[in-house]
Amino acid sequence: MIQNQQFDSIVAVGGGSVMDAAKAISIMSANDGSINDYDAIIGNRTFEKQGPPLITIPTTSGTGSEVTQWAVITNEETGRKQAxxxxxxxxxxxxVDPxxxxxxxxxxxxxxxSDALTHAIEAYTSKNTMNNNSPLIDHIALEAIAMISRSLERAVTNGEDLEAREDMMAGSLLAGIAFQNAGLGNTHALAHPLGGKFNVPHGIANANLLPVVMAYNVDACPxxxxxxxxxxxxxxxxxxxxxVVFVEQLIERIGIPSLSEYEMTESDYKEMAxxxxxxxSSFTNPKETTEETFF
Ligand SMILES: [Fe+2]
Known part of the structure; x- marks a missing residue:
């Protein structure tokens, strides 16, 4: 419907899904085929033309999509959340206005x-940063970790706390810049199938998985x-x-729902693994992971 249409520009006002959809609309208005053809891992095409300029106005502090080149789009036939x-x-x-x-x-x-905190932690501990060869990205990720960890609970407790909201919005933007350059890890690798197949909201999936994946990764870059x-x-x-303990306790204090609320079988877990x-995201996890380890 949008292919070969002419737009002067596209303005995305909303959370991550809105901004990602706007990125897809912009790029697919200038390129042929289906968006599924351009999956970063199993796709068989690359974009040849640039779409109309995109302006992002985030209304959540989490995704970082306002500053990244990535969109996560669910393939409705397979349930795969495609990067x-x-x-x-x-x-x-x-x-960016908190x-x-x-x-x-x-x-x-x-x-x-929680999504923003996961971006910052996974970027700082990604395979790409482990050799200390990205001091700029390290600095950006650590600043994001500091801002988000000191203000997330405050922002949840009192939504009108502008100082906390400023920290969260700047922190999520910095985390976006960090992971755009450094990549992510196994928390996101598992959160994507959880979201695509079981409709678990991305942030809730990440919050539940983050301390588990951190505990798994801790000896790779202590x-x-x-x-x-x-x-x-x-x-x-x-x-x-x-x-790991700090994240476990923070997630509990801010009232993240447990994944036990979603009914999943052993074969579901196998498929997700x-x-x-x-x-x-699994390619930049600091520790090698097989299908068996994920399971
Ligand atoms: Fe994310």
């Missing part, structure tokens, strides 16, 4: 904020998790494993 990414899909302008998030309900603040732990709780001498191994 579609290309420099042509990067927004040209992001208008006032737009002041009325965001608690559960959405908690879920989207010094990095120790740095995170000491950002979470400054002034002490925290161990790497303390970062298989999907996770072909998710682009």
């Amino acid at each position: 579609i990414g290309h420099p042509f899909m990067s927004p040209v302008i992001a208008l 006032v737009l998030t002041l009325k965001l309900p608690k559960v959405l603040t908690a879920a989207t904020g 010094e990095r998790f120790e740095t995170i732990a000491n950002i979470f709780e400054p002034g002490g001498r925290k161990k790497a494993s303390d970062a 298989k999907d996770a191994t072909t998710d682009v």
Whole structure:
């Protein structure tokens, strides 16, 4: 319907799904075929033309989509959440105003904020950053971790706390820049099939999975998790494993629903484990993971 249409520009006002859909609309208005053809892993095409310029105005603090070249689009036939990414899909302008998030309900603040925290932690501990060869990205990710960890609970408790909302919005934007460059990890690799097949909201899937994946990854880059732990709780001498405990307790305090509310069978878990191994985020996890390990 949108292919070969002429748009001067596209303005996306909303959360991650809205901004991702706008990226897909922009790029597919200029390119042939189906969006499914451009899946970053199992697709067989690459974009040849740039679409109309995209302006993003986020109304949540979580996705980072306002500054990335990535869109996550669900293939309705297979349930696969596909990562579609290309420099042509990067927004040209992001208008970022935390006032737009002041009325965001608690559960959405908690879920989207958990997504942003996951972006920052997975970027800082990704395979791409483990050799300390990305000092700029390290700095950006650590600043995001500091802002989000000190303000997420405040923003959930009192949505009108503008200072906390500013931290959350700047933190999620910085986390977006960090993961755009460094990649993500197994939390996202598993959250994508959970969302695509069981409609688990992305932030809630991430929040439940993050401490489990951190515990799995901690021995791959303990010094990095120790740095995170000491950002979470400054002034002490925290161990790497303390970062996992902090996240577990934070997720509980902000009222994230448990995944046990979703009915899943053993064969569902097996299928998700298989999907996770072909998710682009699993390729930058700091520790090698097989289908069996995911399961
Ligand atoms: Fe995410």
